[in-house]
Amino acid sequence: MDDLGNLTSPQTAALVVFAFLQADCRNSDYREELFSLGQEENLIRDINCNNPRRDPRRDPRRDSPGDGDLETDGHLASCITDSLGDILPSVELQLPRNHADAAAIQLVAEGLREIAAHFEHNRSVAQATHNLQQNIMAVPSKPWKDYLTQEVDRLINQGVGLEHLAQERVIAALALTLVKGVCEQAPHLLRNLFNTALQYISSALSR
Template sequence: MDDLGNLSTEPNAALVILAFLQADCRTSEYGKELLSLGKDLNLTRDVSRRDALEDGDLETDGHVPSCITAALSDIQPSVELQWPRNRAEAADLQQIAEGLREIADQLEHRVVAEATRNLSRNISASPSEQWKDHLTWEVNRVMSRGVGLDHLPQERVIVALTLTLVKGVCEQTPRLLRNLFDAVLRYFNPATVR
């Protein structure tokens, strides 16, 4: 995927995929699966309130949100993605993930909903080794019908559509996340064997 140069390595691709899938997480079970996957792939790290205050930022209003942090700690995990230390590379990857989310927002809801239902139905009736093929077929079917985003780089549209379909399926059935995540990595980089 030439237009997405920084996704050429598996860790970068995994990081962008995880960033995309985490955005606007709507269900707690899906959120737990994302958190577990991120930890297993060493793509996230725990962030405590002390870490947030030690990063050099000063609280200018004199209010320390410790009671809020403590109250939310059992509801919402305190983790963040581990972006590369090279700020330029991290910024590029974050920009790619954000750009993909913007493209996904432009896709027609009706098309995505139908494609998500088709993908979910097809993968639930087949072994996980065939999920990459189902994903490829569904993305190609939607792209051949046209999504009305001809003004955007088609590689990015394909990636955004793929990740949108995966997110839709995983929000409905969170237990499918790991196998679909692996299928997406194989889809984007066929040389990757997991």
């Protein structure tokens, strides 16, 4: 992940944010909201559209890729399929046909997830996630990006121990970590928070 500049492209940013949010999701309501959002935003496609929703107990091969899977979609495609496959049709990200662009999106998303892994047991990040959700629920009429900016700025000022990394990467990973944390607790907030994350990242990169 040498550069986040490409995230200024709306479709690219949306794919990166979606890929980040779908990784390791265990909440079934959250997964369903993600699937619905992905369809609405044209971020995913059904790679086996003739199959009905499957009962995982009757389909031991559910984790095996189909013959028609696109190898160029790589890790992110398999993550989406594995995450949603138990309750939803098999899907993959609508990555660009250009292999270089698709690889760049994967690289950015994976890099942000690697950074976010450092926040997993950080109490300050957990508190910021709680603050973000409480602020949104208390005064939903205020721009949610303001709430997100407030919590990310506070964490950066406190320090999260990743000063050796480019700060734009850390800021993007923090913002997405907070958004994902709230969405896992309150899946109904996903659509608005997805748009909030896109707005935040776009404005943060243009500073």
